[in-house]
Amino acid sequence: MTTATWTTEPAVRKGPGPFLAVRDLTVDFSTEDGVVHAVDNLSFDLEKGTTLGIVGESGSGKSVTNLTILGLHNPESTKVQGEIWLEDQELVSASRGTMERLRGNRIAMIFQDPLTALSPYHTVGRQIAEVYRRHKGASKREARDRAIEMLRRVGIPRPEMRVDDYPHHFSGGMRQRAMIAMALVCDPDLLIADEPTTALDVTVQAQILDLLKDLQQQFGTSIILITHDLGVVANTAHDVLVMYAGRAVERGTVREVLREPRHPYTWGLLSSMPSLSSPLDVPLVPVRGTPPSLLDPPSGCPFHPRCDFVDLVGREFCVGERPALTPERGHGDACHLTPAQKQEILAERSAGTLAAAAAERKPGDEADGGEQP
Numbered sequence: 001m002t003t004a005t006w007t008t009e010p011a012v013r014k015g016p017g018p019f020l021a022v023r024d025l026t027v028d029f030s031t032e033d034g035v036v037h038a039v040d041n042l043s044f045d046l047e048k049g050t051t052l053g054i055v056g057e058s059g060s061g062k063s064v065t066n067l068t069i070l071g072l073h074n075p076e077s078t079k080v081q082g083e084i085w086l087e088d089q090e091l092v093s094a095s096r097g098t099m100e101r102l103r104g105n106r107i108a109m110i111f112q113d114p115l116t117a118l119s120p121y122h123t124v125g126r127q128i129a130e131v132y133r134r135h136k137g138a139s140k141r142e143a144r145d146r147a148i149e150m151l152r153r154v155g156i157p158r159p160e161m162r163v164d165d166y167p168h169h170f171s172g173g174m175r176q177r178a179m180i181a182m183a184l185v186c187d188p189d190l191l192i193a194d195e196p197t198t199a200l201d202v203t204v205q206a207q208i209l210d211l212l213k214d215l216q217q218q219f220g221t222s223i224i225l226i227t228h229d230l231g232v233v234a235n236t237a238h239d240v241l242v243m244y245a246g247r248a249v250e251r252g253t254v255r256e257v258l259r260e261p262r263h264p265y266t267w268g269l270l271s272s273m274p275s276l277s278s279p280l281d282v283p284l285v286p287v288r289g290t291p292p293s294l295l296d297p298p299s300g301c302p303f304h305p306r307c308d309f310v311d312l313v314g315r316e317f318c319v320g321e322r323p324a325l326t327p328e329r330g331h332g333d334a335c336h337l338t339p340a341q342k343q344e345i346l347a348e349r350s351a352g353t354l355a356a357a358a359a360e361r362k363p364g365d366e367a368d369g370g371e372q373p
């Protein structure tokens with residue numbers, strides 16, 4: 001069994017950097033079946049007040065990455081390597097006490113299913129107030145007033161009355177709003193939203209995404225949005241990180257990744273996404289095959305068992321050599337295809353058209369300018 005790489009000396013960042021900087025993060029954890037290589041050498045940045053969408057299928061490592069940022073992995077069975085900087089605080093080497101102080105205060109999380117994340121035994125107001133009391137040392141009266149204020153901010157009608165309701169008195173959309181109120185009650189700098197709208201119907205989904213954008217503008221919060229839905233990213237995020245088998249395979253601004261996708265896996269995600277503007281007789285094209293087991297990830301490029309372009313590159317390269325994410329900054333991808341080959345394939349597959357359809361869903365068309373959502 002492996003252990004987390006806790007150190008006793010606090011790490012010190014050399015010079016200024018982005019608000020959140022993840023550097024060479026590798027996360028392995030032990031299971032009965034063997035060691036799962038959940039995250040492999042992952043690096044990304046998040047700037048203050050912006051939203052990064054992390055996209056990928058189940059098992060791509062996106063949730064494990066964010067649980068590691070929160071320090072919620074099991075230190076007994078997990079080996080974490082690399083660095084995670086939240087401004088001048090390094091999180092991988094931080095003590096348990098430091099992480100407990102940061103969680104709910106500077107870093108907060110919205111979970112996929114509010115019904116299981118909220119306790120059924122306590123009122124919604126009490127659960128929000130407890131977080132505020134614990135981190136801010138507020139009195140019961142102050143914390144209750146703050147809970148009412150937060151319920152009002154997230155659009156719960158008559159919050160003075162609803163503060164004493166239990167979660168089962170709320171609809172699904174209201175429960176997710178209550179979760180957001182609880183996450184934001186201490187004005188966190190970083191909000192991690194893990195599939196925050198998956199359990200909701202489409203109209204409520206749009207309301208919740210709009211709410212997150214409004215709250216980001218009010219509070220200046222930085223957001224990591226984990227999703228498998230590129231449409232959600234198109235509507236909400238500034239930057240996108242596409243993950244596959246624990247690795248980053250493409251990153252860039254929303255405009256770059258949705259309008260000029262470069263990686264075959266991103267093409268596959270876009271081709272499998274329905275669009276209102278697509279002709280009805282044009283079938284969706286799913287990514288063939290299934291995600292690989294992270295107990296024994298494929299050699300070379302992990303996407304090679306599902307990729308249509310292995311023979312174009314040369315099997316020995318795709319199976320034998322791991323492609324690096326290049327260039328180091330800006331729009332990058334991890335694939336051995338040449339830029340000219342990517343351009344040609346993209347034109348043939350009309351991925352640009354599908355991407356444009358994704359961007360059509362954006363009110364205000366943020367994808368065009370990379371502006372604030």
Ligand code: SF4
Nearest residue numbers: 301304307318335336
């Ligand atoms: Fe496909 Fe090869 Fe590119 Fe991997 S490196 S995505 S297998 S073409």
